[in-house]
Amino acid sequence: MTTDAPTAAFPTLEDWQHWTLVMGLAQQMLLESWADSWKAGTPAPGLKMPQAPDPMALMSAGADAWSKGLEAWGQMLGSMAEAGLAKDKRFAAPEWRDHPVYDTIRQSYLAISDQLMKSVDQADGLDEEARQRLRFVTKGVIDAMSPSNFALTNPEVLKATLESRGENLLNGLRHMLDDMKAGQLSQVPKGAYEVGRNLATTPGKVVHETPLYQLIHYAPTTKSVLETPLVVFPPWINRYYILDLTPEKSFVRWCVDNGISLFMVSWKSADETLRDITLDDYVLRGQVDAIDTVRDLLGVEAVHTIGYCVAGTTLAATLALLAARGEAAKVASATYFTAQVDFSEAGDLKLFLGDETMALLGQLSAETGLIDGRVMAATFNQLRGRDLVWNYVVNNYLLGKEPPPFDLLHWNGDVTNLPAGWHRDYLETLYKANKLVEAGGIVVDGTPIDLSRIETPLYIQAGREDHIAPPQSVWKIMDHVPGDKRFVLAGSGHIAGVVNPPSAGKYQHWINEGDPKTLEQFVEGATEVKGSWWPDWLAWLRRQAPAEVPATGARVPGKGKRKAIEDAPGRYVRTR
Structure with missing residues (x-):
């Protein structure tokens, strides 16, 4: 019997050693960042040592979450109709349309997004100010839950992970820890611009x-x-x-x-x-x-x-x-x-x-x-979260790339x-x-x-x-x-x-x-x-x-x- 489906080679000893090294380096970066922040007397957000968890409770909670998540996706995939092609740069990679799984995920997400926004406009009993606020919050949630923002549902990230053998994730973790230390999301490469050198140079x-x-x-x-x-x-x-x-x-x-x-x-x-x-x-x-x-x-x-x-x-x-x-x-x-x-x-x-x-x-x-000022910057970024937040989460943290140089965004972060x-x-x-x-x-x-x-x-x-x-x-x-x-x-x-x-x-x-x-x-x-x-x-x-x-x-x-x-x-x- 033959099949057109590709088969994955069984990992070799070298593969296991490499991915063990990747996981070890990631753990080391997290621990070093945690230790440095505690030495400075200001633990970085998200790096505080938690209470010792109950392993069985964690496993049960994780399994339950996966079960509910898969069930929800199954319902959505079964009930949603074709949402149509959208001119959306989040889904520019050809796999989002050429691969049946990713195509279904994309169509379902766009259909659900459209329905959620319509439900806000159709909701009864809201004055215009409340409706506007609900519309903004709903759009923020929709943008945050895009499948492009998650490694396991983004074909570009999975492809980059396999091709680089996890280097993209290590680079992304390094970028994330640097941003956490600085207290704001990087939108341009460090050192690309300097006031007086290549910005604000008029004599x-x-x-x-x-x-x-x-x-x-x-x-x-x-x-x-x-x-x-x-x-x-x-x-x-x-x-x-x-x-x-x-x-x-x-x-x-x-x-x-x-x-x-x-x-x-x-x-x-x-x-x-x-x-x-x-x-x-x-x-x-x-x-x-x-x-x-x-x-x-x-x-x-x-x-x-x-x-x-x-x-x-x-x-x-x-x-x-x-x-x-x-x-x-x-x-x-x-x-x-x-x-x-x-x-x-x-x-x-x-x-x-x-x-x-x-x-x-x-x-x-x-x-x-x-x-x-970082509080104000975060507020303004939220007004265009898809372009000024999630775009960089995917590029910097999941793909592990440096953001492209852009003078206006350097100013935005200054x-x-x-x-x-x-x-x-x-x-x-x-x-x-x-x-x-x-x-x-x-x-x-x-x-x-x-x-x-x-x-x-x-x-x-x-x-x-x-x-x-x-x-x-x-x-x-x-x-x-x-x-x-x-x-x-x-x-x-x-x-x-x-x-x-x-x-x-x-x-x-x-x-x-x-x-x-x-x-x-x-x-x-x-x-x-x-x-x-x-x-x-x-x-x-x-x-x-x-x-x-x-x-x-x-x-x-x-x-x-x-x-x-x-x-x-x-x-x-x-x-x-």
């Missing part, structure tokens, strides 16, 4: 420093520059160099090459000296201080400003404060990158504002008064610590209570904040696929701030929608020269323009203040009344 000088931030002045590359300089406020929850990545992607370099006198705020990662700072500090001793410093340095009446994400929210408070004090003329224009002032439709981050989450943040910061009190106040007052859009809802330095007093010209950019600051949320600035405003909808999301240089020729943006009253009206009457929105913004900026001056004297970093403290990118961006 400039730190010309002003406070306990809260450093101010970088970039060197001009044109003979003349716009007379009105530009001050950029990045989010304090991230490093500023998202706007100065590699030279090809750098918004900073592009601005300088287009004749803009550019200044960048580099926030200090919070330490215990900053644990008690508040909104007043970020507005007065941050944004207002930087604006006044640049005005004084260059001898100009006004500056242009940019506020990215949360710094844009704060910039709205700053503009309202200046307007209330009769000092609105200090700012010639304000540009918002994916920034929100009205949080009534703030997107998926609102799902992390429950009482349990707030209590956990309180526990994590009780001793230091700080939120470890975390900053936050003052816990201010962070909680931001979430409670703005995200949950939505106080910024109430006249007098918040007070800065004794002055009630009223956004309706802002008459500064605004350029408002939103990302069509932004899951952190959804376009419908960003649009709401249009409803609360009077005066001249230009809204532009960019392709892609919170980062790629902003960091999209014209030379890349990627994505598109939409403009509407009419007078739309809602985002829906804007989209309905919009014109699609291929490529980056940066040139549209530059043309708008030049219209606000077209005058130019020679790029000499104080326009050169360190040549004016404020001498250079150190070269860009400065110390603050390198501190954890």
